[in-house]
Amino acid sequence: MARVLVPFAEGVEEIECLAVVDILRRAGVEVVLASLDGQPVTGRSGVTIMADAALNDVADEDWDMVVLPGGLPNAHILRDNPAVRKVVERLMRARKSVAAICAAPTALAAYGLADGRRVTSYPSCREEMEKLAPASVYVDEDVVEDDVLTTSRGPGTAIAFALRLVARLCGEAAAAAVRREIVA
Amino acid sequence: MARVLVPFAEGVEEIECLAVVDILRRAGVEVVLASLDGQPVTGRSGVTIMADAALNDVADEDWDMVVLPGGLPNAHILRDNPAVRKVVERLMRARKSVAAICAAPTALAAYGLADGRRVTSYPSCREEMEKLAPASVYVDEDVVEDDVLTTSRGPGTAIAFALRLVARLCGEAAAAAVRREIVA
Numbered sequence: 526m527a528r529v530l531v532p533f534a535e536g537v538e539e540i541e542c543l544a545v546v547d548i549l550r551r552a553g554v555e556v557v558l559a560s561l562d563g564q565p566v567t568g569r570s571g572v573t574i575m576a577d578a579a580l581n582d583v584a585d586e587d588w589d590m591v592v593l594p595g596g597l598p599n600a601h602i603l604r605d606n607p608a609v610r611k612v613v614e615r616l617m618r619a620r621k622s623v624a625a626i627c628a629a630p631t632a633l634a635a636y637g638l639a640d641g642r643r644v645t646s647y648p649s650c651r652e653e654m655e656k657l658a659p660a661s662v663y664v665d666e667d668v669v670e671d672d673v674l675t676t677s678r679g680p681g682t683a684i685a686f687a688l689r690l691v692a693r694l695c696g697e698a699a700a701a702a703v704r705r706e707i708v709a
Numbered sequence: 710m711a712r713v714l715v716p717f718a719e720g721v722e723e724i725e726c727l728a729v730v731d732i733l734r735r736a737g738v739e740v741v742l743a744s745l746d747g748q749p750v751t752g753r754s755g756v757t758i759m760a761d762a763a764l765n766d767v768a769d770e771d772w773d774m775v776v777l778p779g780g781l782p783n784a785h786i787l788r789d790n791p792a793v794r795k796v797v798e799r800l801m802r803a804r805k806s807v808a809a810i811c812a813a814p815t816a817l818a819a820y821g822l823a824d825g826r827r828v829t830s831y832p833s834c835r836e837e838m839e840k841l842a843p844a845s846v847y848v849d850e851d852v853v854e855d856d857v858l859t860t861s862r863g864p865g866t867a868i869a870f871a872l873r874l875v876a877r878l879c880g881e882a883a884a885a886a887v888r889r890e891i892v893a
Contacts, residue, residue, distance in 0.1 A: 539731045540868070540891075543723045547754040547864065558756065565759065570731040572742065573759035575749065648892065667892075680731065681868060681893025684724070707724075708832065708851075709865025 538596030548687035595627020604632035634658035722780030732871035779811020788816035818842035
């Protein structure tokens with residue numbers, strides 16, 4: 526069974542976070558939703574979501590993928606957190622999957638992981654992406670894949686993003702089955 | 710400011726529930742997410758979400774809309790809860806809005822509120838809908854509106870559903886603005 530880590534913090538975009546967890550779990554993937562301290566997190570729209578774990582307790586485990594949801598200040602908190610950076614860099618080195626949506630691709634750009642790659646983000650983050658990763662290629666598509674990296678735009682693209690992550694981990698047939706199940 | 714009540718219970722579909730709350734709040738609508746006892750609720754995909762209130766403490770307040778999310782057993786628990794039935798029937802009588810998605814339209818059918826109306830639901834609930842509401846007209850569309858009633862199909866249609874609810878409460882321009890904001 527594939528294992529996916531989803532770190533999240535105050536101001537997380539609820540749809541982006543929960544669509545990823547819900548859709549990956551529907552595909553049989555083990556997902557751990559980890560806040561920095563293990564405490565519940567209140568999202569940008571005021572919904573408080575419980576964490577499965579504290580990030581530092583689980584970050585060093587074996588993961589097949591790490592997914593960074595968007596929403597502010599969540600995306601900035603994740604970007605500036607050493608444990609998030611460490612697990613993202615470790616997975617990239619190991620050629621495991623790294624994914625980010627909305628404002629969170631800016632974290633990957635800040636870590637120097639977007640240069641030389643096709644990427645997208647929330648539209649208003651484009652300038653920041655291009656400044657942080659001048660050698661990246663910014664693409665105006667809902668979901669953009671480049672090798673181990675998957676990026677996406679916002680809450681309205683979160684379901685398509687999550688289905689692409691299922692396809693990556695479990696294959697296209699599994700993603701098609703979940704797509705039918707959720708009537709997408 | 711419009712006020713919307715979203716009752717939810719164990720097994721709620723996380724995307725359906727949170728897309729409604731998130732998107733309505735982005736439009737400036739006051740949304741109260743009410744569990745039956747005010748305690749947190751664990752959804753069908755294992756995410757635990759805090760409640761804003763206990764249903765019995767708020768059900769008798771003035772509401773412009775009540776929205777029933779899907780997921781099981783949530784939809785059955787809501788259907789069988791007297792306070793849910795009472796507030797749904799009160800809003801229908803007052804010609805306020807009532808909305809349901811996925812398995813939750815079966816609650817409206819069970820209350821006798823779907824007869825004579827165009828409705829939809831999660832595809833596998835169609836037979837139950839037609840049995841409970843033989844005088845309803847079942848429609849295979851993502852979001853179906855008939856007078857004060859709005860119904861929808863599943864997680865994959867939850868964002869379109871929520872945007873229609875914004876249009877109903879705040880107007881088409883507001884819905885278009887939120888649609889752009891969420892990149893839908």
